[in-house]
Amino acid sequence: MFKVARVDTGDGKLVNMRSSIPVYLRLARTLQERIDSGALPAGSRLPSEPELSAEFGVNRLTIRQAVAELDRAGSVEIRRGIGTFVRAPVTRVSIDVDPLSQRIDLGSMHSREMNGSEKVIAAGPAGSAPDDREAAAHLPGALSRVDTLITIEAEPWAISTYWMPAALLPADLPQETNMVRSLGLDLTYDWRAFSATGADIGDAEHLDVNIGTPLLVREGVSCAPDGQPVLYVRRRIKGDRIRFVLNYRR
Numbered sequence: 001m002f003k004v005a006r007v008d009t010g011d012g013k014l015v016n017m018r019s020s021i022p023v024y025l026r027l028a029r030t031l032q033e034r035i036d037s038g039a040l041p042a043g044s045r046l047p048s049e050p051e052l053s054a055e056f057g058v059n060r061l062t063i064r065q066a067v068a069e070l071d072r073a074g075s076v077e078i079r080r081g082i083g084t085f086v087r088a089p090v091t092r093v094s095i096d097v098d099p100l101s102q103r104i105d106l107g108s109m110h111s112r113e114m115n116g117s118e119k120v121i122a123a124g125p126a127g128s129a130p131d132d133r134e135a136a137a138h139l140p141g142a143l144s145r146v147d148t149l150i151t152i153e154a155e156p157w158a159i160s161t162y163w164m165p166a167a168l169l170p171a172d173l174p175q176e177t178n179m180v181r182s183l184g185l186d187l188t189y190d191w192r193a194f195s196a197t198g199a200d201i202g203d204a205e206h207l208d209v210n211i212g213t214p215l216l217v218r219e220g221v222s223c224a225p226d227g228q229p230v231l232y233v234r235r236r237i238k239g240d241r242i243r244f245v246l247n248y249r250r
Contacts, residue, residue, distance in 0.1 A: 024066045025066070027056060028065075028066040028069040030056075035075055042086050042087065043088065044085065044086050045083045045084065046076060046083065046084040048083070049063045067084055070084075072210075075087060116152035118160070118177060118178060119148060119149050119151075119177075120147070120179075122146070123144070123146045123169070124144065125145070126143040127145070131234060132163070135234075139165065139229055140229075141165050144166045145161060145162070146173070147160070147161050148160045148177070148179055149206050152241075156207045158235055158238070158242075159203050159206055159235070159236045160233060160236075163231070163233075164231050165230060168183055180222070187230070188222065188223055189220065189221075190222060192219070193218075194216065195216075195217045196215065196216055196217060197214075198212040207238060209238065214239035214240075215237060218233075218234075219234040220232070
């Protein structure tokens with residue numbers, strides 16, 4: 001139990017600690033408010049477990065649970081044997097899309113403009129996995145599949161999977177590439193869709209996130225100059241690293 005019914009968050013606000021919400025979540029919210037207000041600035045070290053336990057009148061297990069929630073939320077970083085520190089705010093990349101004029105598929109060139117790169121991590125024939133079957137529903141014939149990892153400022157940022165007719169896969173595909181440009185065709189967008197998913201085992205490993213971490217999915221078909229659909233792409237991006245901006249007026 002908390003020693004007091006109301007706790008000062010550090011910015012002059014008092015939080016009611018008597019509610020049906022679990023104690024560790026209420027404590028996590030209180031600490032998050034201190035982070036948001038600047039009372040615990042980026043890079044600062046959180047008080048130790050004994051200090052927080054004494055302040056809030058709860059046991060150390062409750063403190064541990066609260067800090068674990070902040071870690072899951074990306075608000076703090078737990079450094080084993082050192083302490084827990086407030087993370088700096090995440091910088092998101094904005095990608096401008098002009099729905100009135102932008103039709104040319106430039107691939108991942110935006111990542112290069114931001115000191116990024118795209119590297120091939122797997123290539124070969126498409127299989128029978130659900131996403132392979134989805135691609136086969138949009139493209140004709142036997143397909144090849146290429147998986148790439150996009151990094152920005154050396155940080156894993158997105159996983160892209162490309163499907164194309166097997167004959168279009170370059171025999172000498174370099175490890176670092178712009179996959180769209182490597183096909184040697186001037187592609188145009190047919191359609192693009194946006195959704196969300198949780199990181200599976202493979203994506204979590206490559207993106208250095210926990211399994212189930214929210215990812216933004218951007219997928220769609222691009223066509224050759226004759227209108228034939230030749231590329232299906234499914235890109236999974238860290239959900240807190242990206243926003244797409246539709247520009248309806250210039």
